[in-house]
Amino acid sequence: MxxxxxxxxxxxxxxxxxxxxxxxxxxxxxxxxxxxPLCPPNDRDxxxxxxxxxxxxxxxxxERHAPRIHGRIARLLGRASDAEDVLHETFIEAFRDLxxxxxxxxxxAWLERIAVHRTHRRxxxxxxxxxxxxxxxxxxxxxxxxxxxxxPELGLELxxxxxxxxxxxAELHIAWKLRAIEGLELSEVAERCGCSLATAKxxxxxxxxxxxxxxxxxxxxxxx
Amino acid sequence: xxxxxxxxxxxxxxxxEIPSRDAVLRVQGRLxxxxxxxxxxRSRLIRTFLLSTAAAALVVGTLLLGAVWSPFDSTGRxxxxxxxxxxxxxxxxxxxxxxxxxxxxxxxxxVLRAAPGTRVVGxxxxxxxxxxxxxxxxxxxxxxxxxxxxxxxxxxWARIEVVGxxxxxxxxxxxxxxxxxxGRVLVYSPTLKDGVAALGPGEHLEVGENAPSPPLGFSxxxxxxxxxxxxxxxxxxxxxDSNAGPxxxxxxxxxxxxxxxxxxxxxxxxxxxxxxxxxxxxxxxRARVARDHARAESLYREILARFPHDxxxxxxxxxxxxxxxxxxxxxxxxxxxxxxxxxxxxxKSLEEDTLVRLIxxxxxxxxxxESARHRQLYLEKFPTGRHRARLDLP
Numbered sequence: 001m002x003x004x005x006x007x008x009x010x011x012x013x014x015x016x017x018x019x020x021x022x023x024x025x026x027x028x029x030x031x032x033x034x035x036x037p038l039c040p041p042n043d044r045d046x047x048x049x050x051x052x053x054x055x056x057x058x059x060x061x062x063e064r065h066a067p068r069i070h071g072r073i074a075r076l077l078g079r080a081s082d083a084e085d086v087l088h089e090t091f092i093e094a095f096r097d098l099x100x101x102x103x104x105x106x107x108x109a110w111l112e113r114i115a116v117h118r119t120h121r122r123x124x125x126x127x128x129x130x131x132x133x134x135x136x137x138x139x140x141x142x143x144x145x146x147x148x149x150x151x152p153e154l155g156l157e158l159x160x161x162x163x164x165x166x167x168x169x170a171e172l173h174i175a176w177k178l179r180a181i182e183g184l185e186l187s188e189v190a191e192r193c194g195c196s197l198a199t200a201k202x203x204x205x206x207x208x209x210x211x212x213x214x215x216x217x218x219x220x221x222x223x224x
Numbered sequence: 225x226x227x228x229x230x231x232x233x234x235x236x237x238x239x240x241e242i243p244s245r246d247a248v249l250r251v252q253g254r255l256x257x258x259x260x261x262x263x264x265x266r267s268r269l270i271r272t273f274l275l276s277t278a279a280a281a282l283v284v285g286t287l288l289l290g291a292v293w294s295p296f297d298s299t300g301r302x303x304x305x306x307x308x309x310x311x312x313x314x315x316x317x318x319x320x321x322x323x324x325x326x327x328x329x330x331x332x333x334x335v336l337r338a339a340p341g342t343r344v345v346g347x348x349x350x351x352x353x354x355x356x357x358x359x360x361x362x363x364x365x366x367x368x369x370x371x372x373x374x375x376x377x378x379x380x381w382a383r384i385e386v387v388g389x390x391x392x393x394x395x396x397x398x399x400x401x402x403x404x405x406x407g408r409v410l411v412y413s414p415t416l417k418d419g420v421a422a423l424g425p426g427e428h429l430e431v432g433e434n435a436p437s438p439p440l441g442f443s444x445x446x447x448x449x450x451x452x453x454x455x456x457x458x459x460x461x462x463x464x465d466s467n468a469g470p471x472x473x474x475x476x477x478x479x480x481x482x483x484x485x486x487x488x489x490x491x492x493x494x495x496x497x498x499x500x501x502x503x504x505x506x507x508x509x510r511a512r513v514a515r516d517h518a519r520a521e522s523l524y525r526e527i528l529a530r531f532p533h534d535x536x537x538x539x540x541x542x543x544x545x546x547x548x549x550x551x552x553x554x555x556x557x558x559x560x561x562x563x564x565x566x567x568x569x570x571x572k573s574l575e576e577d578t579l580v581r582l583i584x585x586x587x588x589x590x591x592x593x594e595s596a597r598h599r600q601l602y603l604e605k606f607p608t609g610r611h612r613a614r615l616d617l618p
Binding site: 055058059062063066067070071074075080081084087088091092095131132133134138140141143146148153154157158161180181182183 | 229230231233234235236238239240241242244245247248250251252254255256509512513542543546577610611613614
């Protein structure tokens with residue numbers, strides 16, 4: 001008896017939600033988002049919705065991928081302000097060229113490829129500015145700064161690695177970091193860098209050789 | 225060769241996570257400010273409509289302009305757009321006088337009067353420029369002030385440019401001589417040190433291959449009395465338009481000593497100045513890259529002195545500051561350059577970088593009060609600036 005009374009009271013106080021036109025919902029996007037199923041949509045669905053003109057899909061795509069992309073860019077570039085700029089450029093380019101994406105369910109990988117390309121461009125731009133003295137060489141997110149606290153020896157090694165990498169061409173630098181730091185497979189490195197597998201291997205090997213010879217430290221594991 | 229390494233693959237496991245949340249939110253704010261316009265048919269329609277309207281307006285404007293302006297003058301001859309014609313509506317082609325002076329009045333009231341034995345040839349006339357060549361003799365020119373056209377007189381070894389004034393140009397065997405009665409006149413000549421000299425009322429200048437020395441066109445310094453009034457050699461003014469004022473003709477050769485030479489003209493005037501802003505800037509930047517900072521500094525300062533109104537001076541001041549910083553004892557000069565850059569109201573990004581440099585420089589120079597003041601200014605102007613972390617700002 002008591003459960004029946006309680007459920008009746010709850011039903012009186014909290015009315016059953018009914019769909020009414022424009023009943024307190026701000027706009028179409030918000031209404032659509034409320035009506036979406038609880039199971040999160042995959043990237044393919046989101047891309048299709050975005051192409052159909054739904055802004056909320058773009059926003060969801062951004063929220064899903066931006067933190068990972070930002071972390072990756074920041075580790076590649078070593079500077080927070082640059083990473084933020086590149087993140088912005090990456091998503092502008094991605095959303096602008098969304099209709100050119102052939103495999104919507106591989107949106108994440110496509111996005112990373114754009115990010116790596118933008119990072120490469122930023123490296124070259126930064127080198128030019130540094131050469132002219134308009135850019136500081138300081139990195140607030142250098143590998144040393146990111147090393148886990150309490151291990152000064154590792155920090156020292158990472159600083160020497162960073163110094164060696166900073167003298168390398170951008171494409172070698174990026175390929176090595178994608179492999180050695182991010183832990184991507186060789187085929188993934190090749191795809192992100194937009195080059196062949198052999199070229200990716202060669203770049204990583206060259207960078208690894210410089211790190212080993214110049215700094216005197218190396219991974220025990222083979223990278224390429 | 226290799227020492228035991230603590231590096232483990234993948235290295236990311238040995239690195240701290242980067243706090244991305246704030247950056248991601250900031251970018252999201254910027255990215256979706258105008259997200260409503262992305263991929264919406266309405267925005268595309270509006271954009272198309274605006275573009276079509278602008279194109280239509282451009283076409284209509286061009287047609288209207290074509291209808292209003294006719295490329296033919298009253299005699300049916302084709303003329304340049306907005307060309308300055310003579311008083312009787314014909315194109316100025318030549319002014320020649322053999323034994324008696326001759327003159328011509330232009331449509332805007334300007335007058336050219338040729339001394340005997342003079343030939344002036346019209347080279348071109350547009351809405352912005354009126355160009356003549358003085359082939360021989362001497363010509364007095366009175367240019368109506370406030371006109372839209374720059375008058376240019378080409379003579380041997382000299383080009384004279386003027387907007388509104390009265391002056392005389394005399395063609396000599398090896399050059400030309402300019403005497404200014406009113407206003408200011410620019411004389412361009414490869415024989416001048418900087419390639420150009422500005423003459424004021426009463427001043428005259430002779431330029432040429434074998435111009436008298438010392439100095440060019442000027443006699444002794446003004447010690448023996450005031451500059452004597454030149455002698456009138458041509459007949460009275462030919463036009464009696466009292467509004468325009470009489471056109472007085474003066475000999476170039478004065479009785480007394482000439483006024484002192486303008487400071488911009490050196491004793492050794494036969495130096496051709498060919499450096500432009502870009503070439504000087506290029507030299508300075510190359511000097512910096514070659515780490516010849518003293519030379520770079522002097523070149524940057526030369527740019528500042530020679531092109532004081534160039535809109536690109538902001539980056540020059542910034543580069544000057546960096547060149548000073550690279551030299552021992554140059555910090556104070558660098559600070560001076562940065563302060564002058566701030567006063568010149570540079571672009572936002574440059575202003576931000578300048579402030580950061582200034583804050584760090586003043587802190588290193590032991591000027592904590594100034595550094596704090598600029599730090600506060602940075603906070604006010606760039607609350608979400610790129611260099612907040614570098615400056616340890618909250």
